[in-house]
Amino acid sequence: MNLSATKNPSAPPVMRTRLLSPEMRARFERLDVDLKEGLVPAWVFGSDPELYALERERLFPRVWTFVGHESEIPSPGDHVLRYVGEDSFLFIRGGDGVIRLLFNACRHRGAQICAVERGNSKGFQCPYHGWTYSSTGELVAAPTQDEAMGGLDRSQWGLIAAPRLERYHGFYFACLDAKAPSLEAYLGHAAYYLDIFFGLFDDLEVVGVPQRYMWPTSWKAGFDGFGDDYHLITLHRSLFQIGAITIPYAANILGHHVIAGGGHNITISIAPSDETALWGYPKEVTDRYSFDKLDPLQADLARRARVLVGTIFPNFSYLIIPLTGTKGQPAVAFAQVRLWQPRGENRMEAWSWTLVPKRAPASFKEQSHLAAVQTFGSAGVFDQDDGVAGGGMVRTGTSVFGRNMKLNYQAGLRIGTAAAIKDWPGPGLATTHRYEENSYRYTVRQWSRFVLADDYPEILAPPRVLD
Amino acid sequence: MINGVARSEDIAAWFACYQFLAFEAECLDDNRVTDWLGLLTPDITYDMPIMQTQRRTGDPIAPNGWHMKETFGSLESRVARLGTNSAWGEDPPSRTRRLIGNVRGGPWGGAEFDVRSNLLLYLGRGDSVDSAVLGAERRDVLRCTADGLRLARRTVLLSHTTLPVQSLGVFL
Numbered sequence: 001m002n003l004s005a006t007k008n009p010s011a012p013p014v015m016r017t018r019l020l021s022p023e024m025r026a027r028f029e030r031l032d033v034d035l036k037e038g039l040v041p042a043w044v045f046g047s048d049p050e051l052y053a054l055e056r057e058r059l060f061p062r063v064w065t066f067v068g069h070e071s072e073i074p075s076p077g078d079h080v081l082r083y084v085g086e087d088s089f090l091f092i093r094g095g096d097g098v099i100r101l102l103f104n105a106c107r108h109r110g111a112q113i114c115a116v117e118r119g120n121s122k123g124f125q126c127p128y129h130g131w132t133y134s135s136t137g138e139l140v141a142a143p144t145q146d147e148a149m150g151g152l153d154r155s156q157w158g159l160i161a162a163p164r165l166e167r168y169h170g171f172y173f174a175c176l177d178a179k180a181p182s183l184e185a186y187l188g189h190a191a192y193y194l195d196i197f198f199g200l201f202d203d204l205e206v207v208g209v210p211q212r213y214m215w216p217t218s219w220k221a222g223f224d225g226f227g228d229d230y231h232l233i234t235l236h237r238s239l240f241q242i243g244a245i246t247i248p249y250a251a252n253i254l255g256h257h258v259i260a261g262g263g264h265n266i267t268i269s270i271a272p273s274d275e276t277a278l279w280g281y282p283k284e285v286t287d288r289y290s291f292d293k294l295d296p297l298q299a300d301l302a303r304r305a306r307v308l309v310g311t312i313f314p315n316f317s318y319l320i321i322p323l324t325g326t327k328g329q330p331a332v333a334f335a336q337v338r339l340w341q342p343r344g345e346n347r348m349e350a351w352s353w354t355l356v357p358k359r360a361p362a363s364f365k366e367q368s369h370l371a372a373v374q375t376f377g378s379a380g381v382f383d384q385d386d387g388v389a390g391g392g393m394v395r396t397g398t399s400v401f402g403r404n405m406k407l408n409y410q411a412g413l414r415i416g417t418a419a420a421i422k423d424w425p426g427p428g429l430a431t432t433h434r435y436e437e438n439s440y441r442y443t444v445r446q447w448s449r450f451v452l453a454d455d456y457p458e459i460l461a462p463p464r465v466l467d
Numbered sequence: 468m469i470n471g472v473a474r475s476e477d478i479a480a481w482f483a484c485y486q487f488l489a490f491e492a493e494c495l496d497d498n499r500v501t502d503w504l505g506l507l508t509p510d511i512t513y514d515m516p517i518m519q520t521q522r523r524t525g526d527p528i529a530p531n532g533w534h535m536k537e538t539f540g541s542l543e544s545r546v547a548r549l550g551t552n553s554a555w556g557e558d559p560p561s562r563t564r565r566l567i568g569n570v571r572g573g574p575w576g577g578a579e580f581d582v583r584s585n586l587l588l589y590l591g592r593g594d595s596v597d598s599a600v601l602g603a604e605r606r607d608v609l610r611c612t613a614d615g616l617r618l619a620r621r622t623v624l625l626s627h628t629t630l631p632v633q634s635l636g637v638f639l
Contacts, residue, residue: 081520117519117628118529208532209517213630216597237553242544326540327547349629370536379515379535379635381548384556387633 020452024050027404031448035441036467038410044444046397047218051451052345059314059450060085061176062457064186066316066339067091067101069353070170071205077120077135080209083341084174089162090114091172094136095122101162101174102137113159118209133159169198171337173316179456189427189462190264190312196302197279197320197335200289203358204335207369211352211378218397219315219348221390222340223443226317227265227310229253229434230411235385244323244375244382246331247306255306256421257412257439260428261462263313263446265439269306277306280322280333285360297426313446315340325374325381332364334372352377412436413466420466428462438466480575484582484609485567487616492565495638500546503638508610508619513537515623515639528624534635535623542638557636564589579619580609586623586639590632602626603639 020028027043034041043051067082068091079092081104088104090113104112106126113124113133123140125132130143137159142149164175166183168191173183180186187194198204215221225231232245232252239245247269255270271277278286291299308320317338322331339351354372356365376382396402412418418436420429431438442460449457487506494503507513517532537545548554565588572582584605591598608620623639 116521116525119521119525209519209529211517211532211534211630212628213633213635215633217633234553235555238548238551238555241551241553242547244544244548325544326538327544329540350633369531369533373533373536374541377534378630381545384634384636385554386556388555391633 035445038413039406040409042397042405043403045220045393046403047345049345054451064173064175064183067172067174069206081117101165102159106131107157188262190260192427193266196298197308200302201357204355205358206353207356213350213378215348217391217394219340219342221394225386243327253433253435255434256430258428258430259439259442259462262459263443265310267309271304271306277304279320285357288359323371323375332367332371334368336372336376409437412438477575485570488567492567496563498560504546508617509539511539513621518625518628520628561637562591578611582607582609599631
């Protein structure tokens with residue numbers, strides 16, 4: 001980590017966000033030492049304007065951000081409004097059938113060319129002067145083409161596409177930094193574990209449209225909960241009490257956290273070896289899938305998976321779990337993905353998509369969708385409590401007195417019984433059970449590399465031993 | 468009633484519906500959620516579709532996208548949750564004040580009334596002075612039963628695309 005490289009006394013004022021204040025520099029200089037001890041200083045989760053400026057400039061343009069699933073835009077001309085960091089883009093399937101991510105800004109004055117969240121269009125006319133673009137992003141016309149715009153080379157003035165847009169099993173991720181590694185390299189070993197669901201279930205489609213809801217807190221409030229299993233027994237105790245979650249406490253601990261590198265977290269709740277779980281999806285759904293595309297370890301993990309949850313660094317979370325919104329009714333499996341979108345140092349917008357297997361019976365798809373809506377998301381009984389915890393973390397991390405407080409992330413390092421599994425047959429470092437907190441230390445370490453690096457940061461390999 | 472003279476029986480029915488909605492709001496504002504459950508029919512459907520930004524010619528109600536899609540059973544479970552000692556999101560509870568107006572609908576005969584109302588819901592939490600106001604149109608079916616009017620169907624059309632709250636733990 002090269003802290004001094006950010007010192008540039010001749011930089012113009014607009015570049016000053018790239019400078020670290022002495023206080024921020026001192027904080028980061030201690031961070032790796034603390035992380036090795038299983039300590040995370042509270043300020044990491046705070047909503048400091050300087051820190052947010054660093055994230056805005058250095059983190060969000062460089063990471064791969066989820067922008068949409070191909071099933072959201074099935075037909076030529078279909079488009080939805082999406083964001084990378086705080087920047088607005090159109091996720092669109094062009095008239096030529098090609099999926100693109102186009103910057104939502106007219107090349108003439110920068111006015112937004114699309115205001116609707118979802119639609120189907122042959123093209124877009126800028127409301128300011130009328131420059132008109134096709135669904136593939138080409139500039140096709142401008143009013144008074146001869147008088148005002150004579151000589152304009154339209155081929156040079158199309159909408160600007162995001163530098164990188166790549167696909168993982170129908171999920172599209174974008175990156176605004178041309179120097180970034182491929183999505184495949186960025187996901188790294190995490191993909192091996194994501195594949196046990198997203199690869200096996202090869203016909204997932206988004207049902208409906210994403211929920212969007214604003215948290216009056218930092219985007220980092222979202223990222224702690226998806227990947228932590230310890231909080232279920234207290235924060236979500238009411239859901240055990242009313243029977244929304246039917247996996248008992250003691251069974252839920254069984255399974256693994258996998259530290260996959262790159263700051264990505266995977267947590268899998270695993271049933272005993274003689275049990276088939278498959279997240280609770282019924283046989284009529286799972287019989288349609290071929291396990292041939294998985295290796296023996298992946299196939300075994302999938303077969304015994306009760307829950308798969310985690311976060312792809314830094315703000316894309318996923319959850320596959322059986323739950324029910326109605327006491328006494330059997331739990332129904334569903335899949336949900338989240339984006340924790342930054343909306344300023346003190347605001348985070350949560351986006352929540354539910355996915356169902358396209359070939360499943362219609363009645364199952366409806367039940368799965370209902371279980372998701374009633375338990376997880378903007379009015380879900382789980383999310384209601386998550387806001388309480390995440391909000392508190394951010395307030396403490398922002399407080400004058402508490403921002404340098406060291407938070408205890410020592411489970412599985414200094415305390416508790418979780419340990420790294422020796423000779424784990426899969427990639428990454430897997431732990432013996434799910435009540436451990438090492439994963440987040442590596443997430444925070446990866447985060448610091450992005451925030452501090454002038455050039456494209458190193459994507460950290462998974463640890464060989466917990467360090 | 469536009470371009471006409473209201474009949475007194477219509478006014479009586481309209482007033483009964485308005486009284487019902489006001490009483491329902493009182494139960495919710497006072498956190499008497501079990502009493503509120505008693506105002507619902509067992510076959511109730513309670514839906515809150517996701518709204519999206521669209522042009523004037525478009526439909527802002529998203530197809531098959533929901534913030535809430537509830538039955539009596541799921542509403543009962545939500546109320547049961549509020550009764551536990553660990554419904555942290557609503558304990559301490561939100562401070563709410565519901566203003567209901569523009570109650571309209573009809574026809575005012577028969578066993579069920581289609582009633583629309585506008586709702587402004589003030590919502591404050593904790594010791595913060597920050598608050599949220601949620602706006603919505605509600606499209607209800609109120610059913611006449613032996614016990615009086617009961618809510619048999621509600622569709623909440625929010626005046627929001629992105630919800631201005633981090634989670635909806637209250638009923639609209």
